[in-house]
Amino acid sequence: MTTIRDVAREASVSVATVSRVINSNGYVNEDTRKKVGAAIDRLKYKPNSVARSLYKKESKTIGIIVPDITNPYFPQLVRGVEDHLIKKGYTSILCNSDEDPEKERLYLDVMKQKYVDGAIIVSNTIDERLLQEYDMPVVALDRSIHKDIPTFAIDNRDGGRAATKHLQDIGCQRIAHIKGPEQIKNAEERYTGYLDVVKNQSWFRDSYVVPGDYDQKKSARATMELLEAHPEIDGIFAGNDVMALGVLKAAESLNINVPEELAIIGFDGIDLTEMTTPELSTISQPIYQMSVEAAETLVALIEGKTNAQSGHVFPSTLIQRQSTNSVKENVT
Amino acid sequence: MTTIRDVAREASVSVATVSRVINSNGYVNEDTRKKVGAAIDRLKYKPNSVARSLYKKESKTIGIIVPDITNPYFPQLVRGVEDHLIKKGYTSILCNSDEDPEKERLYLDVMKQKYVDGAIIVSNTIDERLLQEYDMPVVALDRSIHKDIPTFAIDNRDGGRAATKHLQDIGCQRIAHIKGPEQIKNAEERYTGYLDVVKNQSWFRDSYVVPGDYDQKKSARATMELLEAHPEIDGIFAGNDVMALGVLKAAESLNINVPEELAIIGFDGIDLTEMTTPELSTISQPIYQMSVEAAETLVALIEGKTNAQSGHVFPSTLIQRQSTNSVKENVT
DNA sequence: TTGAAAGCGCTAACAG
DNA sequence: CTGTTAGCGCTTTCAA
Numbered sequence: 001m002t003t004i005r006d007v008a009r010e011a012s013v014s015v016a017t018v019s020r021v022i023n024s025n026g027y028v029n030e031d032t033r034k035k036v037g038a039a040i041d042r043l044k045y046k047p048n049s050v051a052r053s054l055y056k057k058e059s060k061t062i063g064i065i066v067p068d069i070t071n072p073y074f075p076q077l078v079r080g081v082e083d084h085l086i087k088k089g090y091t092s093i094l095c096n097s098d099e100d101p102e103k104e105r106l107y108l109d110v111m112k113q114k115y116v117d118g119a120i121i122v123s124n125t126i127d128e129r130l131l132q133e134y135d136m137p138v139v140a141l142d143r144s145i146h147k148d149i150p151t152f153a154i155d156n157r158d159g160g161r162a163a164t165k166h167l168q169d170i171g172c173q174r175i176a177h178i179k180g181p182e183q184i185k186n187a188e189e190r191y192t193g194y195l196d197v198v199k200n201q202s203w204f205r206d207s208y209v210v211p212g213d214y215d216q217k218k219s220a221r222a223t224m225e226l227l228e229a230h231p232e233i234d235g236i237f238a239g240n241d242v243m244a245l246g247v248l249k250a251a252e253s254l255n256i257n258v259p260e261e262l263a264i265i266g267f268d269g270i271d272l273t274e275m276t277t278p279e280l281s282t283i284s285q286p287i288y289q290m291s292v293e294a295a296e297t298l299v300a301l302i303e304g305k306t307n308a309q310s311g312h313v314f315p316s317t318l319i320q321r322q323s324t325n326s327v328k329e330n331v332t
Numbered sequence: 333m334t335t336i337r338d339v340a341r342e343a344s345v346s347v348a349t350v351s352r353v354i355n356s357n358g359y360v361n362e363d364t365r366k367k368v369g370a371a372i373d374r375l376k377y378k379p380n381s382v383a384r385s386l387y388k389k390e391s392k393t394i395g396i397i398v399p400d401i402t403n404p405y406f407p408q409l410v411r412g413v414e415d416h417l418i419k420k421g422y423t424s425i426l427c428n429s430d431e432d433p434e435k436e437r438l439y440l441d442v443m444k445q446k447y448v449d450g451a452i453i454v455s456n457t458i459d460e461r462l463l464q465e466y467d468m469p470v471v472a473l474d475r476s477i478h479k480d481i482p483t484f485a486i487d488n489r490d491g492g493r494a495a496t497k498h499l500q501d502i503g504c505q506r507i508a509h510i511k512g513p514e515q516i517k518n519a520e521e522r523y524t525g526y527l528d529v530v531k532n533q534s535w536f537r538d539s540y541v542v543p544g545d546y547d548q549k550k551s552a553r554a555t556m557e558l559l560e561a562h563p564e565i566d567g568i569f570a571g572n573d574v575m576a577l578g579v580l581k582a583a584e585s586l587n588i589n590v591p592e593e594l595a596i597i598g599f600d601g602i603d604l605t606e607m608t609t610p611e612l613s614t615i616s617q618p619i620y621q622m623s624v625e626a627a628e629t630l631v632a633l634i635e636g637k638t639n640a641q642s643g644h645v646f647p648s649t650l651i652q653r654q655s656t657n658s659v660k661e662n663v664t
Numbered sequence: 665t666t667g668a669a670a671g672c673g674c675t676a677a678c679a680g
Numbered sequence: 681c682t683g684t685t686a687g688c689g690c691t692t693t694c695a696a
Contacts, residue, residue, distance in 0.1 A: 001389075003673055014683045019675060026676090027681050049445040050385045051673035054688045057333075059382065061425075061446075070411050070603075075401045082401075082428055091442055093393075094426040096414055110423055113381040114393075216607060245607045252609040271402075275548060275577045276608060277584040335689055346667045351691055358692090359665050383689030386672045 002043045011039035022047055053115050062298060063111045063119040065095040065104060065126075071214075072242065072270045073287070074122070077141060080291030081120055088299050090117070099183075101125045108134050117302045120294055121145065124184050137301035139311075141294045143186055150301070150311035152294040156186040159283040159316040160193020163237045163265045166281070170324055172235030172263055174203055176226055178212035178219050178247060180239035187214065190239050190267060208233065212243040219246030220253075227254055227262075234262055235324075241266035241273050244280050248323065264323040269316075278322030286314050334375045343371035354379055385447050394630060395443045395451040397427040397436060397458075403546075404574065404602045405619070406454070409473060412623030413452055420631050422449070431515075433457045440466050449634045452626055453477065456516050469633035471643075473626045475518055482633070482643035484626040488518040491615040491648040492525020495569045495597045498613070502656055504567030504595055506535055508558055510544035510551050510579060512571035519546070522571050522599060540565065544575040551578030552585075559586060559594075566594055567656075573598035573605050576612050580655070596655040601648075610654030618646050 004022075008015045013032055020026045021036045028036075039045070053059045064081055066074045082092045093116065095107040104126050111119060111134070118137035128146035131138055144151040167175050177194045180187025191209070198204045210226050212219030219238060223246060227233060238244035244266025248258060256262050258278055266273060269284025290312075297309055336354075340347045345364055352358045353368045360368075371377075385391045396413055398406045414424045425448065427439040436458050443451060443466070450469035460478035463470055476483040499507050509526045512519025523541070530536045542558050544551035551570060555578060559565060570576035576598030580590060588594050590610055598605060601616025625644055632640035 001673090004675095005673080015674080016676080016683060016685095017681090020682085023675080029681055032682080046441060046445050048386075048447075048673050049442075050382060050391065050447050051688090052675075053382045054380075054386050054673080054690090055675050057688075064426075068411070069401065069407045069414075072404070072407075075404075075407050078426065079400070079402050079428060082426055086427075086438075091425050091446070093423050094396075094410065094414055095418075096411060106418075109378065110381075113378050114423070115380075115382050249607070249609055272604065272607065275581070275604065277581055333689090336691095337689080347690080348667060348669095348692080349665090352666090355691080361665055364665080380689050383672090384691075386674090386689080387691050389672075 001048070002045050004045075004047065006043055007036065007039050007045050010043055011036045057115055058117050058302075059115040060089055061091045061093060061114065061116050062302075063093045063095055063107060063116050065097050065107060065119060065121045065123060067099045067122060068096050069094065070096075072272055073142075073240070073268055076270070076287045077122070077291045080288040081141075081295045084292045084295035085299070088295075090299070097123060097125075099123065099125055101130075105130065112136070118298045120291075120298055137298060139294045139298045139301070141291060143184070150294075150297050150309065152290045152297070152312050152314070153186070154285050154290075154314045154316040156189035156316075157193040157196070159267060159285075160190035160237070161196050162193070162316065162318050163190075163267060163283050164194045164197040166265060166318055166320070166324060167235035167237060167263055168197065170235075170259075170263060174208070174230070174233045175235040175237060176208040176210070176230070176233045178222060178226075178236060178238040178243045179209055180212065180214045180243070182211075184214070187239050194237055212239065212246065214240050214242060216242050216246040216249075219243035220250045221246075223247045223250035224254065227251070227256065236262065236264050238264065238266045241268045241270045241280065241282055244282070244323075245272065245276065248276060248278075248280065259323050259325055269319060273319075273321070278325075281321045281324040282319050283316045284319045285316055290314055333380070334377050336377075336379065338375055339368065339371050339377045342375055343368045389447055390449050390634075391447040392421055393423045393425060393446065393448050394634075395425045395427055395439060395448050397429050397439060397451060397453045397455060399431045399454060400428050401426065402428075404604055405474075405572070405600055408602070408619045409454070409623045412620040413473075413627045416624045416627035417631070420627075422631070429455060429457075431455065431457055433462075437462065444468070450630045452623075452630055469630060471626045471630045471633070473623060475516070482626075482629050482641065484622045484629070484644050484646070485518070486617050486622075486646045486648040488521035489525040489528070491599060491617075492522035492569070493528050494525070494648065494650050495522075495599060495615050496526045496529040498650055498652070498656060499567035499569060499595055499597060500529065502567075502591075502595060506540070506562070506565045507567040507569060508540040508542070508562070508565045510554060510558075510568060510570040510575045511541055512544065512546045512575070514543075516546070519571050526569055544571065544578065546572050546574060548574045548578040548581075551575035552582045553578075555579045555582035556586065559583075559588065568594065568596050570596065570598050573600045573602045573612065573614055576614070576655075577604065577608065580608060580610075580612065591655050591657055601651060605651075605653070610657075613653045613656040614651050615648045616651045617648055622646055 097104045140151040210222040266282040273280040352360045429436045472483040542554040598614040605612040
């Protein structure tokens with residue numbers, strides 16, 4: 001390993017001077033700058049980040065905590081964050097929390113010990129008080145943690161409303177909802193959006209709402225039971241795309257035509273929705289963009305920019321595809 | 333931040349003693365050990381990893397380089413690695429290389445500067461010589477880099493053979509192949525496996541092989557053209573699952589029944605294959621297990637265990653699902 | 665069994 | 681404009 005001393009010796013200057021040139025910091029004569037630059041090149045010197053971190057108490061590293069990278073919603077999110085951060089000179093530590101507070105705490109501990117500069121967190125279990133102990137810049141993505149933490153997410157309730165209205169618009173008369181997990185706020189909000197639209201309809205019944213736990217298989221099972229009990233249902237709004245895939249499978253195994261007999265819409269806009277037949281309509285989130293903005297804000301916070309925004313509510317967009325491309329539409 | 337000095341003062345011992353107890357290293361009297369332990373608890377002291385790294389020239393951090401976490405094959409892989417490493421006390425830095433040698437080099441530079449202890453790499457572009465410059469333990473996952481680097485992957489050629497044979501076994505008479513990118517070795521191997529089975533068949537023609545670039549849409553387009561030019565094709569082996577989804581879509585838009593008129597099999601065994609209708613047959617890789625073993629070996633290498641294995645060729649398994657569950661089977 | 669002290673490689677006063 | 685030096689927080693000889 002070649003160190004700053006080696007460079008100093010090679011260039012016949014002091015380490016301070018070398019430090020000045022590699023950090024473009026303080027005055028240094030043009031000639032000595034060149035001399036040092038040449039020495040650096042000759043020795044292929046790369047400054048040691050660890051030593052720098054120790055002194056500066058910062059690491060040019062951030063942590064990304066997601067529940068599970070295996071869940072198709074997160075890769076894009078993580079990618080957006082990582083893409084932006086590497087450009088800004090930061091590396092990203094990936095943490096899969098499984099929504100487990102123990103693990104979240106463990107990761108946060110490790111981050112603190114490594115002088116990690118900040119964190120981007122997707123979680124419903126982390127609470128503000130815990131975070132305060134760690135005292136580092138944090139932004140929340142997809143799910144909010146606390147009013148004081150900049151949050152980057154869409155308006156889920158609004159999206160839920162849009163999905164449900166869309167089913168109504170194409171002529172559905174009996175619209176059911178496959179609901180996400182109770183603990184996850186955005187799932188509740190999507191459900192609320194659904195209720196906003198249907199709860200005063202004469203046909204609405206509580207039994208039109210069944211839990212699918214953001215899981216494809218559970219959703220498929222729940223849909224089977226739902227449709228057997230309520231064959232009159234002609235539209236289903238699934239709380240996320242993965243569950244919508246489950247609905248689609250259930251419909252297919254019951255020999256129900258989609259969209260003619262049953263329209264389906266999901267939520268999130270993950271790539272999978274384009275891969276099925278029929279392709280799935282969905283409420284699409286600007287996932288990549290959200291994550292880039294979250295990363296930008298985190299960097300601003302870390303670098304002490306006071307004008308860092310306090311978060312952003314993004315618009316979601318309805319993407320109509322075959323699964324709601326109903327013939328009924330012509331009827332309307 | 334509470335440091336080792338604070339603890340030393342609190343326990344009225346020297347920092348050396350505190351260091352000894354936190355590292356269970358060297359002799360320390362039972363009583364003083366307790367005293368120190370108590371002080372640590374009282375102060376909620378956590379040792380600073382950066383300082384430790386500086387001295388020990390190691391960071392308890394490893395890098396994972398994958399082409400793109402957004403590609404559905406990689407999340408499981410990354411998850412397996414991260415799961416194992418965190419248990420062993422290592423954190424994982426995620427790097428998306430986009431198969432770009434520039435980026436790979438950049439990441440490797442950063443790793444070196446951060447005293448990263450080792451790397452797990454999925455790449456076809458990295459060459460051994462480059463790696464040698466960095467002089468750190470490395471293991472290759474999914475794609476081999478060099479004979480001297482422990483590699484964890486399946487036998488792709490064998491898998492290609494199994495896929496093709498399976499189509500033959502269920503009665504297909506004209507089997508085509510959608511091929512992955514030329515630069516990617518495993519794609520070539522799968523193709524070779526296909527050739528092993530079909531090249532001496534009287535019906536075989538070069539035009540039964542078309543490029544799909546591991547991309548769903550390209551694969552769908554290629555399949556359309558292929559089937560229009562060669563309606564006699566009754567079985568397609570796609571070089572990976574994502575392309576198999578493309579084949580499925582193409583078939584559906586041409587109104588070709590799967591599997592009755594066209595059987596389809598993919599490769600990799602990603603979760604998506606279970607989500608479609610019909611469900612896709614595939615050659616499944618033990619992705620999670622491969623990644624865990626790769627992580628284990630990397631840790632062994634880092635910790636200087638000389639008995640670290642030199643890699644492992646895993647078995648792939650045929651998973652038969654609806655897309656090859658042909659009626660022809662009964663005919664045979 | 666314990667402590668003093670010398671670094672790990674770098675940055676930032678402070679002098680000159 | 682440049683060099684000397686004192687740390688950043690920790691580990692590890694070396695003495696005691």
